[in-house]
Amino acid sequence: MTELPGTRSLWLDTAPAPDRTGTPLPPEVDVAVLGGGIAGLTTAYRLARAGRSVLVLEAGRIAAGVSGHTTAKISTQHGLKYATLAKTKGTEAAAMYAYTQAAALDWIAAATAELGIDCGFxxxxxxxxxxxxxxxxxxxxxxxxxxxxxxxxxxxxxxxxxxxxxxxxxxxxQAHFHPRRWLLALAAEIERAGGTIIEGVRAEGLDELGGTKVRTSSGDVRAGDVVVATHYPVFDRGLFFARLxxxxxxxxxxxxxxxxxxxxxxxxxxxxxxxxxxxxxxxxxxxxxxxxxxxxxxxxxxxxxxxxxxxxxxxxxxxxxxxxxxxxxxxxLDSVPYVGRYHPASRHLWVATGFGQWGMTGGTAAGLLLGDLLTGRDNPSAGLYDPNRFDLRSAISTVENNATVAKFLVGDHLSALRKPASLDELAPGEAKVTRDGGELVAAYRDPGGELHAVGAHCTHLGCLVAFNNAEKTWDCPCHGSRFGLDGSVIQGPAVRALPKKRER
Structure with missing residues (x-):
């Protein structure tokens, strides 16, 4: 067996960051960007440079989520992408996708040189x-x-x-770099342009009637436009949970x-x-x-x-x-990210998600596109990335994806109910989803013997979580939410913690 260290990203370990928690929430901004990863920070940078008042809200730490846990290849080569795109969407669509990804790579190269960013590009x-x-x-x-x-x-x-x-x-x-050093430098440029970045504040709700208002864990903020770049969209009104x-x-x-x-x-x-x-x-x-x-x-x-x-x-x-x-x-569903209006009726709510394994160019391309859309500039790629596009192939994929979700939703419940286990019998290092009295709990006994028990139903749509024995987290198989041993949200779409149960 290979001896392995604890789980820790090389990028987080080699790029310390200033603390941006505790900053007061402004009552109103032109644009609120939810999510401090590559898509959110690229969008915010472009808008701040265009003179918009911008607020970036990050539930955790800047560039410490998905963008801080990548392999950080800045490449237009996305597996075997282009033959498939040409076949399913046509050669013009494949060429447009290629153009936007190449433009993203070139933009990072140019901005790195222009701003003097030391990110190992x-x-x-x-x-x-x-x-x-x-x-x-x-x-x-x-x-x-x-x-x-x-x-x-x-x-x-x-x-x-x-x-x-x-x-x-x-x-x-093509290229590669240190993603967190790049993003921390981009964050500093956003602040230099007058933008505000706040860490440790989670978006919990959104009102679109009578103006756009974001409800957060630290209060409400009104925004002319809201960009949801939280990796997995945290608001279900666009039905993204069925399409990712x-x-x-x-x-x-x-x-x-x-x-x-x-x-x-x-x-x-x-x-x-x-x-x-x-x-x-x-x-x-x-x-x-x-x-x-x-x-x-x-x-x-x-x-x-x-x-x-x-x-x-x-x-x-x-x-x-x-x-x-x-x-x-x-x-x-069709391997092209969703970037644009959050749902067909939205006018001031925007989204960027679904980059597959290619978020460095994909997230950057999304930020460049959203920067154009929010400032009224034409961008010929808007139709390709439109989140509200639809075709028969996508409809079939939706049915297949939700059949997988249904399998987890029903099968995992039956398995947990069929084989209940006493929490007192859990050995150190053992985890289990089981019935405890009249409810299902997710329980883990750490090596020191302490029991950590939380509700087993994901707070997003109720699927049962499963234990990740490497990272010691509870992960939802339906839509990808992840929770700590104490029930705290690590990744959405869930925004509420798993409720704590008895500890002994």
Whole structure:
């Protein structure tokens, strides 16, 4: 068994941030941006620079959520994306998607240089490879479709990674960086332009009648426009919970044997293992991702981390894992993010969500698009990203996705009711969702023997949570909400904590 450290993101560990809690809530602003990740901060920066009074509300800490738990590749290469887009939406749509992602990459590069931001921005080629001969034809089609979409894509037969690759799609001159250093610098620029950023304040409700008002854990604020960039939209009026699929990818990082990290960025088309390098205080590191699973699935997450660490040692040269974390991703029904009006009737409520595994360019592209939409500038990509788009294929995907939710909603309840267990019998380190008296509870006994028990129904729509044995959290398999052992909300769409039950 590989010895692993506790779960902690390399990006959070190497980028301390000022405390923005306790700042008074302004009574009124032009734009309230909910969420301090890459989409929210990019949007806020663009609007603040355009002269709008901007408030950013972050329930946790800036750049410490999803954007602080990524592999941070800034790439227009999004798996085998372009052949599928060309087939399902047409070559013009594939070209428009490619254009917006490339524009996002170029904007980050230009802003980094213009503002003098030290975030380790580094150009690097990107590869999607396969070790399976039967996948080669798909890679060839992808290279052709991506090149037709205007991207620097070619098909190659070799990669600089210790894997038996038989083919790959190469995208030239992509990039990677330290995401939290980038976002903390962007936050400072927002404040320099007159914007306000408040941490530790959670949006709990929204009124759209008679003007837009956000109800928060620290009071109410009126806004001319509200942008919901909370990763998973926290207000259910757009029915996004029925149109998003939550998954988690695991990540490990550590120094590379012989100080020779891989020169490019790599993704296995079949297993989805990914590799990129990072220079951590002069020491070459590899950042390795993979072992994804649907949030809340009853899987042994700790064992998956061990498998990933073993793979990183064998194929990426990682001789010691110093950091490990997990990336939270949301995929849309057609694999194109939702960016624009929150619902068909909204005029001042906006959303950005569903970036899949590609939030660095996707979230940036969303911020650039929303910056245009909120300042009245035309943007030809608005129709492609419209959150209210609909087609038959999406309708079928909605039915399939909600069938999965129904399976968890009904099956998990039956399992918990069928096999009740006494909380007193839980051993140290053991967790269980079970019936306690007349209610279902989620209980965990820590290694010191203390019992932590909370309500087992997710406060979003009532699904039963499942235990994540690596991060010691309660995760909802239906829509991806995550809770701490004390019931506190770690990730939405839930905004209310799980109620505490008896502790002994």
């Amino acid at each position: 580094t150009r690097s080629d990107s590869f999607v490879y396969t070790t399976r001969p039967e996948t080669v034809e798909s890679l060839e089609r992808e290279a052709e479709a991506a090149a037709e979409a205007g991207l620097p894509a070619t098909y190659v037969t070799e990669v600089d990674l210790d894997v038996p690759a038989v083919g790959a799609v190469k995208f030239a001159s 699929d939550p998954v988690r990818d695991l990540v490990v990082a550590g120094p590379v044997a012989g100080n020779r990290p891989p020169e490019g960025m790599y993704l296995d088309a079949d297993t989805h293992h990914s590799v990129r390098s990072y220079l951590n205080d002069g020491v070459p590191y590899a950042v390795v991702g993979g072992e994804h699973y649907r949030v809340g699935d009853s899987v042994d997450v700790e064992s998956r981390y061990e498998r990933l660490a073993t793979w990183a040692g064998e194929h990426a040269g990682v001789h010691r894992v110093t950091h490990r974390w997990s990336a939270h991703d949301l995929s849309t």
